[in-house]
Amino acid sequence: MRRTASFLAVVLLTWTALAAAPAPADVLVSRQLLEREHLAVGQTVELSSDAAGTAARPFRIVGVYEPTPDPMRFAQERLEVRVHLPDAAALEDRLPSSSLTSINVELRDREDAAGFASDVERRLPGLTAKSTAAPDERTSTFAVLDRFHLAIAMVTVFGSGAFLLALMVMLVDERRETVATLRLIGLTKQRLIAQVLVEGALIAVAGAAFGVLFARAAEPVFNRFFQWRYDTALVFVRVTPAIALRCVALAVPVGLAASAIAGWTILRRRALLTVGR
Amino acid sequence: MRRALAFAWLRLRREPGRMLLGVIGVTAIGALLFDMLLLSNGLLVSFRERLDRSGFDVRVIASESAVIAGPPIDHVSAKLTELGRKPSIAAVQRVRVASADVADHPSTRHLAVAGVDLGAPVPWTLLEGAPPNAQASPAPLVINRNFARTFHLTVGSPVVLNGRCGDASRPLPLDATVAGVAEFQNDAADALTAATSSQAVAALCGERGDLADMLLVQSNPAAGGPDAAAAAIRAAFPALHALTNEQIVERFSRVEFSYFRQLSSVLTTVTLFFGLLLITVLLTVSVNQQLGEIAALRALGLSRARVMAGVLCESALFIGLGGIAAVPIGGLLSRWLDAILRSMPGIPADARFFVFTLHALEVHAALLVIGAVLAAVYPMRLVATLPIAATLRREVVS
Numbered sequence: 001m002r003r004t005a006s007f008l009a010v011v012l013l014t015w016t017a018l019a020a021a022p023a024p025a026d027v028l029v030s031r032q033l034l035e036r037e038h039l040a041v042g043q044t045v046e047l048s049s050d051a052a053g054t055a056a057r058p059f060r061i062v063g064v065y066e067p068t069p070d071p072m073r074f075a076q077e078r079l080e081v082r083v084h085l086p087d088a089a090a091l092e093d094r095l096p097s098s099s100l101t102s103i104n105v106e107l108r109d110r111e112d113a114a115g116f117a118s119d120v121e122r123r124l125p126g127l128t129a130k131s132t133a134a135p136d137e138r139t140s141t142f143a144v145l146d147r148f149h150l151a152i153a154m155v156t157v158f159g160s161g162a163f164l165l166a167l168m169v170m171l172v173d174e175r176r177e178t179v180a181t182l183r184l185i186g187l188t189k190q191r192l193i194a195q196v197l198v199e200g201a202l203i204a205v206a207g208a209a210f211g212v213l214f215a216r217a218a219e220p221v222f223n224r225f226f227q228w229r230y231d232t233a234l235v236f237v238r239v240t241p242a243i244a245l246r247c248v249a250l251a252v253p254v255g256l257a258a259s260a261i262a263g264w265t266i267l268r269r270r271a272l273l274t275v276g277r
Numbered sequence: 278m279r280r281a282l283a284f285a286w287l288r289l290r291r292e293p294g295r296m297l298l299g300v301i302g303v304t305a306i307g308a309l310l311f312d313m314l315l316l317s318n319g320l321l322v323s324f325r326e327r328l329d330r331s332g333f334d335v336r337v338i339a340s341e342s343a344v345i346a347g348p349p350i351d352h353v354s355a356k357l358t359e360l361g362r363k364p365s366i367a368a369v370q371r372v373r374v375a376s377a378d379v380a381d382h383p384s385t386r387h388l389a390v391a392g393v394d395l396g397a398p399v400p401w402t403l404l405e406g407a408p409p410n411a412q413a414s415p416a417p418l419v420i421n422r423n424f425a426r427t428f429h430l431t432v433g434s435p436v437v438l439n440g441r442c443g444d445a446s447r448p449l450p451l452d453a454t455v456a457g458v459a460e461f462q463n464d465a466a467d468a469l470t471a472a473t474s475s476q477a478v479a480a481l482c483g484e485r486g487d488l489a490d491m492l493l494v495q496s497n498p499a500a501g502g503p504d505a506a507a508a509a510i511r512a513a514f515p516a517l518h519a520l521t522n523e524q525i526v527e528r529f530s531r532v533e534f535s536y537f538r539q540l541s542s543v544l545t546t547v548t549l550f551f552g553l554l555l556i557t558v559l560l561t562v563s564v565n566q567q568l569g570e571i572a573a574l575r576a577l578g579l580s581r582a583r584v585m586a587g588v589l590c591e592s593a594l595f596i597g598l599g600g601i602a603a604v605p606i607g608g609l610l611s612r613w614l615d616a617i618l619r620s621m622p623g624i625p626a627d628a629r630f631f632v633f634t635l636h637a638l639e640v641h642a643a644l645l646v647i648g649a650v651l652a653a654v655y656p657m658r659l660v661a662t663l664p665i666a667a668t669l670r671r672e673v674v675s
Contacts, residue, residue: 050516075535126441128376128387144621151614152309152544156551159305163555166298170562222543229539265294 027059028082032231034064036079047081049091057091059083069234071142077231153250161254168262172196176266183267193263200259201252208251212244278590281583285590288567296595299559303599304606306552310545311607311641312614312631317541319632320534321526327627328522331400331462333370334503335494337510337519349373349488350517353475357394359513360494365505367497370397371489373478377471379428380437380450387441388424388469391461392478400493401472406432406457409473416477417456421470430455438471440481448483466619466626494519537630549644556652560592564656568663569672575665585657592653600645608633 024044039045041061048056059081067078083091085100107116113131120129172179179192215237222237289296328334339350350356353371360369373392393399395411401419409417418436430436434455440448453473461470475489496506503521510519520528530538564571571584611631618630 052515128441140622144617148614148617151617155305155309155610156548159302159309160551160555162298162302162305163559166295166302166559167562169295169298170559170566174566226539 024058024060025083025087026062027087028063028065029061030067030078030080031064032067032077033079033081034061036077047083047091055091057087059087066233069232071234074230074232074234157250157254161258164255165258165261168200168258169265172262172266179266189267192267193260196259196263197256200255200262204252204255204259205248207255208248211251212239212247215239215244215247278586281586282590282594285587285594288587289591289594295563299556299595300599300602302555302559303552303596304602306548306555307596307600307603307641307645308607308610310548310552310644311603311637312611313541313545313548314637314640315607315611315631315633316614317538317545318634318637319630320537320628321530322632322634323627323629324529324534325522325526327462327625328525331493332398332495333400333493334496334522335506335510335519336525337492337494337514337517338490339517341518349486349490350492351486351488353487353489353492355487356492356514356517360492360510363506363509363513365497365500365502365509366494368398368495370394370400370493371475372400372491372493373475373489375478375482376441377438377451377481378441380439382428386469388438388471390438390478390481391470391472392475392481393472395474398495399472401459401461403457403459406455409456411474411476413454413456415452415454416473416480418453419457419459419472420455421461421464421468422458423467424469424471425455425458427469432457438481440483442482442484448481451477451481453477463625465623467622492517545644549648553648553652556592556595556648557655559595560588560652560656561659563591564588564659568659568668571660572663572665572668572672575663576669581661584660588657588660589650589653592656593649596645596649596652600642604638604641 027045027047029039033039039061041063044058044060046053046056046058048054065082067080105116107113110133113133117129117131120127182192183189216239219237219239223235226236227233337350339348357369357371360366371392371394375390375392376387377390378387391400395409395417399408399419403419404422406419409419411417415435418438420430425431428436432455436453436455438451438453440451442448459472461468461472464470479485479488494506494510496503501508503523507519507521507524510517575581575584615629615631618624619628
């Protein structure tokens with residue numbers, strides 16, 4: 001069994017011979033701790049449960065591990081070690097050796113997790129048992145963050161929609177004489193509206209596609225920046241097909257609406273007035 | 278410059294629809310920018326206000342963590358006696374947190390019960406009932422409104438609590454009486470919280486040790502304030518970690534709250550770039566449509582600088598009008614976004630993610646001024662390098 005040692009108040013490097021002392025116990029250190037304290041596999045270190053370094057015990061680093069990325073703890077430095085449970089209990093003499101913070105259980109039948117948890121709570125009334133698959137605060141937290149990002153996206157789309165409309169009105173206005181001439185030679189309003197809509201749709205689809213490709217290209221940049229900033233293997237940005245589709249589904253109707261409004265503003269004028277007759 | 282501004286205003290008024298759409302666009306983008314500036318420090322400002330409001334200015338725990346996560350503090354009574362003698366310390370409160378259920382009310386959510394010294398300053402504000410008496414029997418219980426509502430309790434109601442303190446066996450149930458309903462510091466909106474004496478919590482969990490998870494300290498301003506109090510605690514008990522409110526805020530800004538700061542920085546940059554691009558395109562298209570007019574004005578004697586100033590003023594008007602409208606709109610929008618974020622579990626009911634500060638307003642104004650200038654650079658270059666004769670000829674021929 002392994003246990004994340006939260007009592008890592010001090011890591012005392014020892015370069016002195018430890019021949020007289022008992023053989024050091026094994027310890028795994030996190031990559032972050034290894035790099036920060038310039039440790040190496042095979043080195044012997046002393047660990048103590050308090051900042052003063054009292055009753056420090058020697059440990060030999062037998063390996064390094066990458067902590068499992070945890071989105072709830074990504075902002076915290078993962079300065080951790082993992083030792084055998086008896087060593088942890090001996091190190092932290094505040095707790096009796098029979099005391100544990102938590103027990104992880106792997107069931108033969110994972111579908112039975114909820115039943116097992118309620119059974120444990122009934123039989124051992126002082127304990128709290130939870131299925132790792134059960135909806136908990138983590139899922140709610142990220143659902144809220146998802147709603148927050150969607151709200152920001154909606155405001156951005158609204159703002160860019162207004163800009164797009166202004167641009168489309170200007171572009172269509174620039175072609176008002178051409179449009180009037182086309183009306184005078186017999187093209188119907190429906191035909192011209194359809195033309196403006198198709199043009200708008202093409203621009204919107206091209207813009208949305210460019211946006212998705214740009215996001216896809218920027219994805220590693222964002223991830224590398226935040227992974228560097230928080231020293232974690234966590235993935236922060238991932239452009240999935242579902243997100244790309246959602247983006248296109250939001251952007252294309254806005255583009256079409258802007259084209260339709262812009263087309264309508266020019267076609268509602270009488271053609272002869274537009275060409276100055 | 279005033280003439281250039283008046284001229285730009287006249288030109289914008291000639292196309293009211295275009296101006297309105299441009300200003301709406303800037304308002305939306307500006308509101309988002311303003312909100313991101315409010316978010317960048319909002320949680321921290323709100324956190325600092327809440328800490329200062331609590332009345333305690335030093336927190337002592339047994340681990341380096343800024344939250345209760347490490348081992349408990351032992352031999353608390355002796356430590357409290359020693360700390361009480363320090364001139365820099367005005368009062369000390371002990372806090373032991375346990376988990377419990379209300380007997381005969383099976384629930385998926387457990388109660389958080391704090392055990393404190395009822396004779397010391399307490400970390401809650403009483404709304405109903407009377408301050409609990411430590412000697413009272415059954416144990417006096419102060420509960421939050423959520424607890425009272427969920428279990429239909431009022432002042433004087435009897436309650437039986439079963440501790441859930443991590444042991445395989447459970448101690449005897451604790452008989453208690455609701456002494457008051459209170460607002461607890463750092464209480465989440467949906468939390469079920471109660472407090473009683475530290476002896477009652479020890480009985481609830483069957484603890485024999487004299488333990489606390491945290492000590493809350495009120496410093497003596499006349500004897501050096503929180504820094505002196507924290508130093509005295511560190512000197513007396515080197516194994517304990519004493520943090521002043523200032524240090525907690527600094528630590529949270531560096532670690533726990535840094536995500537929202539990073540997020541707001543990224544979104545501020547993206548929003549600003551995006552707004553800049555759109556205004557530049559809008560001004561460029563507008564200038565391209567008016568090249569003939571501008572060439573004619575130049576031919577009539579308007580200087581290059583005057584025409585360039587006109588474009589700059591047009592940009593300033595777009596961004597200025599939109600930027601001013603963005604402040605109240607952003608304020609309203611921030612309430613919506615704040616409500617979304619505050620629905621996260623475990624967020625204290627009085628925490629705010631978006632907090633208005635004068636500094637945020639100043640940065641908003643500065644960014645918009647920079648944006649107005651940068652957005653006008655390319656269209657200004659267009660009118661500055663405009664060949665007057667060739668443009669006029671092209672206008673006449675077309």
